[in-house]
Amino acid sequence: MHYIVMDLEWNQPVSFQSSAYKQVGDKLLFEIIQIGAVKLDKRFRIVGETDILISPAYYKRLHPYVRRMTKLTPEDLAGQPGFPDAIQQFMKFCGKDAVICTWGADDVSVLKQNADCFAFEGKLPDAYNIQRYFAEVFNLGNSQRALKSAMEQLGIAEEEDRDFHHALHDAYYTALVLKKLPDPKRILDYGQEPRKLGHTASRRRFRITHTVPTVAAGLRHKDVVQPACPACKKPAVLTTEMIPQSPGRYIALCKCKTHGQFLVKLRFAQLKGKDKGMNLSVSPASRQTRAYVHTKELQHQYRRKSGYVFPDPEDLSQVCTSNMPFDDK
Ligand SMILES: [Zn+2]
Incomplete structure (x- = not known):
């Protein structure tokens, strides 16, 4: 069996008023633009890596924040395969007997939503969450660490030619973290189902602090x-x-x-x-x-x-429901 340590970069709508968002926003909050993965054999040795850039079909304008974080440009993505081809390429890289390991639950959730939105008919490999295993090893309870902080804790240095927020580099660092945990095989105890991404109304009662x-x-x-x-x-x-x-x-x-x-x-x-x-x-x-x-x-x-006239902030007579795009818990 192979362990595929995966990391994704994705684009997001520039505006929630955009026509693309209105068209697919309920099915696709984030559109994958890069799949990076490192393949580990059963002894957790790195035996392969892949870096697949994807030309977005819906959110074609790169969000400035995404551009800044990933350093990807429209030119990098122009002419790259679309998601349907990219996911086939990724599945081929995974091979028949593979599991996906990621840092946190976000990437598998976004992968699943993209696969569904683009009507991918294959079966995605089962997924496991390295961040949860790490949290257990270091007794962190529910407070989750960023990848960078996990690397520091384990004494893994950032490499000069591997910047963060690049799907393959982040996957590589995540693989190093997994290898350094006391018993990497135990990752299989930390199954991670994709979460449903969507706008969720807050139902929390108002508590005065x-x-x-x-x-x-x-x-x-x-x-x-x-x-x-x-x-x-x-x-x-x-x-x-x-x-x-x-x-x-x-x-x-x-x-x-x-x-x-x-x-x-x-x-x-x-x-x-x-x-x-x-x-x-x-x-x-x-x-x-x-x-x-x-x-x-x-x-x-x-x-x-642009000179927009904001409503009076002190006027609390209006009631509104919140809509965060992602249920964090
Ligand atoms: Zn603190």
Whole structure:
């Protein structure tokens, strides 16, 4: 049997108002543009690698964030095979007796959604989650580590000619992590079903964590400006501004030096009398969530530049449902 350590890069809609998104957004939130994989034999020796670039069929404009992260350009993708051919090529690389291993659950979920959207008829290999095995080895509970931080923990150095956010390089590093874990074969205890990607309405009840006189005061609150990392409780640093989503709802990303990136969610509700109730939550941010927040930040900046008239932030009389594209839990 072969272990295929896989990593993907994907594009996302530049705008949730775009015609491509309106056409396929419920079936395809992220469109794969690169499949990188390293093949390990049963003794976890590297016996092959592949790097497949894919020309997107729907989200043809590369999102600036994706472009910045992956350093891929439209020219790199022009003339490359489409997903249906690329997945055949990837299946051929995997061979008959293979399992897929990934860092986290995102990549298998995105792979499955792309396979379904493009009506791939074959059967994808079973998938296993190295991040969960790593978390168990180091007793991390549910707090997940970024690949880079896992490498540091295991003393694996970044190689000069292998930048991160390149599907093959990330797959290669992930393979090194797997090889270094105490008993790599145990990865087979960490099966990972693809998650369903989609817009999910938040059904969480509103719990007041702070009472503030105004929304503006809430946004300036020190717990918001310097959110505590849920893992170590030390102050994390905001890496985006607080982005308004709808009246009384804001999102942002923050970063703890040790524990990586988190999603900051802020909600306000009008209390009886003048005060406002505020709910602050800080939770691990998956790659999808991070990409989503970056899209929202760009949209917000664009609106501000174009003279858009924002609704009064202090007016909380409107009720809205949230729609994060990815259910993080
Ligand atoms: Zn921390």
